[in-house]
Amino acid sequence: MTGLLRLLCLVAALPAAAQDYDCLMDPAEEIELGSSATGLLLERLVDRGDTVKKGQLVARLKSEIERSTVELLETRAESSAVIDAQRRQLEMIERRYERVATLRERGVATEEQFDAVEAERIASQSLLFQAELNREIAVKELERARISLDQREIRSPVDGIVAEAVLSAGEYVGSDDHLVRIVRLDPLKIEAFLPVSLYGEVSLGDSATVRPVAPLDGAYEAKIVAIDRVFDAASSTFVVVLELPNETGQLPAGHRCRLALGPPDRG
Missing domain, CATH: 2.40.30.170 (Efflux pump adaptor protein, beta barrel domain)
Structure with missing residues (x-):
């Protein structure tokens, strides 16, 4: 005991x-990675089991039209020829306006001559403003076109592992589809x-x-x-x-x- x-x-x-x-x-996290744009899948760059980093390119959609649009708008946005020409024309009209204004003060130029050159000056200022506005609009359109082109490239939002690869090149990517699943x-x-x-x-x-x-x-x-x-x-x-x-x-x-x-x- x-x-x-x-x-x-x-x-x-x-x-x-x-x-x-x-x-x-x-x-x-478990992410079913889709696309904000729709269209044909050009290529999928990862497969099941691959390690991906945040921001890594995972897939591309066909984007010939979007790329061509960007190139066109780059040409328009980067060109200053119209603005330069309009600015030079306004400078000439400004000098003419100053001469006519001086002559009017001396009683040499008539009021009608002064009114005509002033109207020409106002019209030239308006054309310069319109040219500058058109270029600013072209820059904004270029930014939008680049965003649209970027949406054709699908990137991983996180560091992770590809747990599933769903769609392959040539298949259509819809708004409700996902290409890969990343964990x-x-x-x-x-x-x-x-x-x-x-x-x-x-x-x-x-x-x-x-x-x-x-x-x-x-x-x-x-x-x-x-x-x-x-x-x-x-x-x-x-x-x-x-x-x-x-x-x-x-x-x-x-x-x-x-x-x-x-x-x-x-x-």
Whole structure:
């Protein structure tokens, strides 16, 4: 009996094992990448499993018309010939206006002559203003045409992995279609299901230990970023969401895991 009591005392003195809970490792984002423009797909530059960077060109639509429009408007917007010619003409008329105004003050030029040159001066000023306005409009049209051309190139909005390649060159890209599906794996989003008895004992920013199930192993620290305020009555659980840094992409998404509250034991 004495030996049994000693064993019970030793067991009671051992630290309690940390309780762990079911969790799931999900991508931070899952994007079905479409196009703001419609048309035939010229080429898709990535395939399933490829790593992509934010801003990387993923696909191109056919864009001969848009490119030709940009070139045409560049010629119009960059040309100053009409404005230069109109400006020189106005300078000539200004000099004539000043001479006639001087002659009128001396009584040599008539009022009708002065009115005629003034009307010519006003008309020339109007033509110069119109030429400058036309060039400004051409610059704005060029900006719009370049935007339209840029929309024919589809770029990745995030760093991630191509999880699915849907359309191929020659297929039509509609407004409701997506070309590829990209997942962002850094950070991973961890969803854990905790018993409602722990509600109020966890807070935003708390650390937890994530252990992927077999065939993966290891213990990783994650931080709580969201706590569900709606309980699941059937299972008496609530969900907490954590972020797990995954800069090297060593951990996959879509895998089950176990979660224990508190940081990993570094000893």
